[in-house]
Amino acid sequence: MAFNLMKDASERIIVAAHRGECGGNIPCNTMAAYEIAVRHGADMIEVDLNKSADGTLWILHPKMEYRHLNYLGTEGKVSLPQLTDEEIRKLRYVNYDRDYTQFGLCTFEEVLNTFKGRCYINIDKFWDHPREISDAIRAHGMLDQIVVKSSPKTEILDIVEEYAPEVYYLPIVKKDEGIHEEMMRRNINYVGCEVVFTDENEGVGSTQFIDKLHADNKLVWANAIIYNYKSQLAAGHSDDTSFTISPEYGWGWLADRGYDIIQTDWTLAMCTYLNETGKRFKK
Numbered sequence: 160m161a162f163n164l165m166k167d168a169s170e171r172i173i174v175a176a177h178r179g180e181c182g183g184n185i186p187c188n189t190m191a192a193y194e195i196a197v198r199h200g201a202d203m204i205e206v207d208l209n210k211s212a213d214g215t216l217w218i219l220h221p222k223m224e225y226r227h228l229n230y231l232g233t234e235g236k237v238s239l240p241q242l243t244d245e246e247i248r249k250l251r252y253v254n255y256d257r258d259y260t261q262f263g264l265c266t267f268e269e270v271l272n273t274f275k276g277r278c279y280i281n282i283d284k285f286w287d288h289p290r291e292i293s294d295a296i297r298a299h300g301m302l303d304q305i306v307v308k309s310s311p312k313t314e315i316l317d318i319v320e321e322y323a324p325e326v327y328y329l330p331i332v333k334k335d336e337g338i339h340e341e342m343m344r345r346n347i348n349y350v351g352c353e354v355v356f357t358d359e360n361e362g363v364g365s366t367q368f369i370d371k372l373h374a375d376n377k378l379v380w381a382n383a384i385i386y387n388y389k390s391q392l393a394a395g396h397s398d399d400t401s402f403t404i405s406p407e408y409g410w411g412w413l414a415d416r417g418y419d420i421i422q423t424d425w426t427l428a429m430c431t432y433l434n435e436t437g438k439r440f441k442k
Contacts, residue, residue, distance in 0.1 A: 164303075316345060
């Protein structure tokens with residue numbers, strides 16, 4: 160399977176599965192969650208990276224050990240970076256009822272091996288371990304499949320420019336403060352912006368911002384996901400409102416607005432809606 164993010168995004172909305180697709184007894188950020196997301200139509204899976212005391216890259220959202228693993232630690236060990244690979248292999252995710260599951264953690268290496276040639280992979284927390292992550296991507300020959308995002312802090316952009324200038328990169332922007340113009344000057348494979356907004360008519364939430372990026376052949380990524388309902392990522396057009404109000408108000412609004420990549424926690428439902436309404440593929 161050939162990968163070309165700009166070409167693919169010109170043909171269809173890229174559906175990004177946030178931490179895979181989970182539910183019931185299948186936790187997020189597991190191989191099972193990623194497999195389900197791809198089967199359900201995701202073009203991209205999002206992974207959170209952490210590193211063990213042995214230096215191995217593992218898939219787990221930093222500081223989520225207690226929430227996802229019910230892990231408080233022993234002998235003062237409370238987080239993944241303090242644990243050895245052997246200790247991590249013994250850990251198990253918990254489900255929504257906080258009962259332990261059969262699912263353990265997976266390594267970055269395992270994810271790359273399993274999904275090479277199958278889907279795009281968005282790597283979160285890239286800036287924590289840029290050299291190790293970049294080396295792994297190159298070793299697997301997967302530069303065309305990887306997408307990284309970060310806040311547009313100068314020190315982070317410098318890291319991307321130094322370690323991974325050829326990797327697909329999107330800054331996460333909340334205000335239109337000239338980051339697009341700066342990125343156009345950087346030696347970075349800048350392909351667009353992820354926008355976070357509470358007002359759909361102002362700043363990065365406006366159609367003017369989308370049009371500006373599209374005029375320069377850049378993509379715009381929006382989020383249907385919700386971390387905290389008090390902090391909306393797309394002015395209330397979300398997975399939640401797609402179910403509680405209507406899919407037209409949530410996913411449909413994002414698609415009609417012209418977003419090229421939409422991240423969701425409900426891959427199958429969103430893909431089904433976009434496909435059935437003819438909104439997935441661009442005319």
